[in-house]
Amino acid sequence: MNEAAAATGIRSEPTAADLDTLSLQLGRPVRDVVEIPARCRCGNPLVASTAPRLSNGIPFPTTFYLTHPTLTAAASRQEAAGVMAEMSQRLAEDEELAASYRGAHEHYLAERERIRVKSGTDLVEEIGHVTAGGMPDRVKCLHALLGHSLAAGAGLNPLGDETLELIADEWTLQSCTCQQAWDHEAEVPTKDLSRHVRRLES
Numbered sequence: 115m116n117e118a119a120a121a122t123g124i125r126s127e128p129t130a131a132d133l134d135t136l137s138l139q140l141g142r143p144v145r146d147v148v149e150i151p152a153r154c155r156c157g158n159p160l161v162a163s164t165a166p167r168l169s170n171g172i173p174f175p176t177t178f179y180l181t182h183p184t185l186t187a188a189a190s191r192q193e194a195a196g197v198m199a200e201m202s203q204r205l206a207e208d209e210e211l212a213a214s215y216r217g218a219h220e221h222y223l224a225e226r227e228r229i230r231v232k233s234g235t236d237l238v239e240e241i242g243h244v245t246a247g248g249m250p251d252r253v254k255c256l257h258a259l260l261g262h263s264l265a266a267g268a269g270l271n272p273l274g275d276e277t278l279e280l281i282a283d284e285w286t287l288q289s290c291t292c293q294q295a296w297d298h299e300a301e302v303p304t305k306d307l308s309r310h311v312r313r314l315e316s
């Protein structure tokens with residue numbers, strides 16, 4: 115049995131190959147990626163740590179952006195099944211869970227600040243106290259919570275960790291679904307394929 119597992123809670127620099135993989139995973143060119151904080155056991159990125167303001171000027175609150183198509187699809191299925199309302203209800207009733215989730219929110223803010231400094235981005239006041247996924251007291255996006263859990267490692271975001279358990283039929287830290295999850299032979303989406311450039315060339 116192969117015991118290799120995904121690497122979470124890491125801070126590796128994105129290589130050119132990583133950026134191409136992210137663009138293929140998302141079907142659009144990625145930009146402003148600062149770190150790869152989690153990787154499949156095969157090495158492919160799972161999450162892109164992204165600067166809090168994109169180079170086009172738009173504030174970007176989802177610092178830990180979930181990119182792997184198997185995981186994004188699995189999270190979408192959990193959302194469609196009504197998991198977020200159930201989690202929000204428990205947050206309102208379970209003081210211990212609520213405190214842990216507030217801790218996740220604080221961790222998210224601190225990590226975003228570290229990534230902001232590392233990327234040389236000025237303070238982004240528009241999202242100063244906003245994190246992602248509905249934190250600190252609601253659940254509005256499982257992709258954001260799962261992205262945070264994978265970026266932080268287990269134990270920091272209780273509802274992101276729960277989301278990872280909920281998708282275990284489709285993906286675990288021991289899985290690699292990369293070969294079938296996106297088209298590895300496709301042309302890498304680049305800025306040259308953006309709508310703006312195509313319009314200028316036509």
Ligand SMILES: [Zn+2]
Nearest residue numbers: 154156290292
């Ligand atoms: Zn893989």
